[in-house]
Amino acid sequence: MKKLINVPENVVDEMIDGFLKAHPSLVKGIEANSRSIIRADANKQEKVSVIIGGGSGHEPAFMGYVGTGMADGAAVGNIFASPPPDPVLEAVKAVDTRKESLLVYGNYQGDLLNFGMAADLAEMESDIQVKQVIVKDDVASAPKEESDKRRGIAGEFFVTKVAGAAAETGYSLEQVYELTEKANQNVRSMGVGLTPCSLPQTGKPSFELMEDEIEIGLGHHGEPGVEKEKLLSSNEVTDRLMNDILEDMPLNKGEEVSVLVNGLGSTTRMELYIMYKRVEEILSENEIHIYKSYVGNYSTSLEMGGCSITLLKMEEDLKPFIDAQAHCPMFEQN
Amino acid sequence: MNAYEWKQYFSRISNMVEKEKDYLSELDRKLGDGDHGVTMSIGWKAVKEELQTNLQNENDCGTVAMKVGRTFLSAVGSSVGPLYASGLISGAKAVKGKAEISHQDAVVFWIQFVSGVHERGQAQVGDKTMVDTFLPIQEELKRSGDLIKALDAAKQGMESTKQLESKRGRSSRLKERSIGHQDPGATSAYLIFSLFVEQFS
Numbered sequence: 001m002k003k004l005i006n007v008p009e010n011v012v013d014e015m016i017d018g019f020l021k022a023h024p025s026l027v028k029g030i031e032a033n034s035r036s037i038i039r040a041d042a043n044k045q046e047k048v049s050v051i052i053g054g055g056s057g058h059e060p061a062f063m064g065y066v067g068t069g070m071a072d073g074a075a076v077g078n079i080f081a082s083p084p085p086d087p088v089l090e091a092v093k094a095v096d097t098r099k100e101s102l103l104v105y106g107n108y109q110g111d112l113l114n115f116g117m118a119a120d121l122a123e124m125e126s127d128i129q130v131k132q133v134i135v136k137d138d139v140a141s142a143p144k145e146e147s148d149k150r151r152g153i154a155g156e157f158f159v160t161k162v163a164g165a166a167a168e169t170g171y172s173l174e175q176v177y178e179l180t181e182k183a184n185q186n187v188r189s190m191g192v193g194l195t196p197c198s199l200p201q202t203g204k205p206s207f208e209l210m211e212d213e214i215e216i217g218l219g220h221h222g223e224p225g226v227e228k229e230k231l232l233s234s235n236e237v238t239d240r241l242m243n244d245i246l247e248d249m250p251l252n253k254g255e256e257v258s259v260l261v262n263g264l265g266s267t268t269r270m271e272l273y274i275m276y277k278r279v280e281e282i283l284s285e286n287e288i289h290i291y292k293s294y295v296g297n298y299s300t301s302l303e304m305g306g307c308s309i310t311l312l313k314m315e316e317d318l319k320p321f322i323d324a325q326a327h328c329p330m331f332e333q334n
Numbered sequence: 335m336n337a338y339e340w341k342q343y344f345s346r347i348s349n350m351v352e353k354e355k356d357y358l359s360e361l362d363r364k365l366g367d368g369d370h371g372v373t374m375s376i377g378w379k380a381v382k383e384e385l386q387t388n389l390q391n392e393n394d395c396g397t398v399a400m401k402v403g404r405t406f407l408s409a410v411g412s413s414v415g416p417l418y419a420s421g422l423i424s425g426a427k428a429v430k431g432k433a434e435i436s437h438q439d440a441v442v443f444w445i446q447f448v449s450g451v452h453e454r455g456q457a458q459v460g461d462k463t464m465v466d467t468f469l470p471i472q473e474e475l476k477r478s479g480d481l482i483k484a485l486d487a488a489k490q491g492m493e494s495t496k497q498l499e500s501k502r503g504r505s506s507r508l509k510e511r512s513i514g515h516q517d518p519g520a521t522s523a524y525l526i527f528s529l530f531v532e533q534f535s
Contacts, residue, residue, distance in 0.1 A: 206367055
């Protein structure tokens with residue numbers, strides 16, 4: 001597959017370099033680790049810090065969400081691979097103002113090991129109290145009884161938004177954690193894959209699908225999903241994804257949700273809005289009110305084709321944080 | 335094995351991984367995101383560079399193993415980073431302060447290496463991971479202290495992963511679709527141990 005890159009081994013570092021140079025008023029790097037990114041205005045205000053991170057290749061996630069109202073810092077891993085403990089630890093230390101930090105990341109073994117080690121080190125070396133919210137929104141990745149095994153996908157956007165906005169208000173670590181964990185409990189996603197992506201180093205497609213096939217529940221690193229199906233219409237696919245979400249998280253008439261229709265990389269806005277149209281129809285048929293909607297590329301998988309639907313069940317105490325302003329290099333909300 | 339040869343061993347892992355990286359990535363494409371060869375290559379290349387620079391004059395085999403572990407971890411992250419780092423740091427204790435590694439030291443190193451990996455990852459035999467290769471090595475070394483026999487056990491362990499269903503990591507979401515493919519982590523684990531046995535004997 002064609003890619004506009006220089007040296008495959010350098011893509012992550014070159015991306016970070018360009019990113020920092022493009023947005024100096026919003027983000028900056030730190031001396032201690034070239035894979036840690038923090039807010040340009042870090043440490044201006046005493047607050048709980050929110051640190052996110054994960055593998056590269058999911059842009060805007062994760063470094064694109066460093067900024068006011070979102071994360072204070074991000075650790076950037078190699079492509080689709082968790083960052084090691086150092087950039088997480090150094091980001092935690094670089095934005096520390098109150099010895100309280102919340103780590104938000106997806107439920108993958110690598111992230112659990114590396115962020116877990118970083119949390120231990122931050123507590124041991126710097127006396128920073130650390131709590132962790134491990135996002136597990138992907139309904140397709142494990143049955144409801146084993147929801148602790150579910151991986152984190154696009155729902156991490158909502159969870160990060162709640163964490164960042166709650167921290168911004170000056171809440172305690174306990175309060176920020178409770179709200180963020182509530183968002184985590186209330187969020188569900190389902191994805192579909194149409195075409196694979198390829199790693200810059202191998203150039204080979206991450207999975208194979210026939211021209212007329214789609215994969216329901218595909219992971220956002222190209223991990224196979226729950227089943228392959230013949231290519232269906234957008235409405236049929238949307239019905240299927242929404243059905244799986246609503247079966248897993250039943251919603252009553254009159255309840256409210258925020259919606260994210262997320263593109264995986266090469267799927268067009270046109271396709272995403274066609275899908276959103278159907279999502280809106282299904283929700284209004286069920287008399288479920290839409291509180292706020294997001295349509296676009298919020299968490300991608302390089303150039304993968306496909307998309308995901310995420311619903312966040314709204315409760316009164318989550319609303320201010322979904323409404324809150326955010327100013328980040330790759331996400332802006334006024 | 336003296337400290338020079340010990341360092342040479344870790345360098346040779348890098349050369350081997352460069353040769354095998356497409357094969358390892360190919361195995362991973364069947365089960366995960368297809369990057370196992372890439373990840374191992376990034377990590378062991380960083381180790382090789384560390385050996386040629388900061389560790390060039392290091393003669394303490396324990397320090398070498400520990401620094402190799404830390405370098406690998408910092409370069410890759412992922413799940414193999416913490417797993418190999420924990421193995422190497424745990425194994426390092428067996429050869430701490432030594433400029434020469436005896437047969438008995440090597441046996442203890444690998445027993446402790448496996449304990450380090452096992453405690454960090456918590457995977458069991460049968461979960462279709464590197465532990466399917468590593469734990470049989472440890473059992474055989476505890477039983478007989480024989481590296482060649484341990485290598486046989488490792489090979490059987492690696493090959494057993496073909497028939498297994500993934501229980502850990504990203505590939506566990508595949509359930510029965512993971513059967514029929516040899517685990518890439520178990521494969522690289524075998525190659526790394528096999529290189530040691532070959533060089534040691």
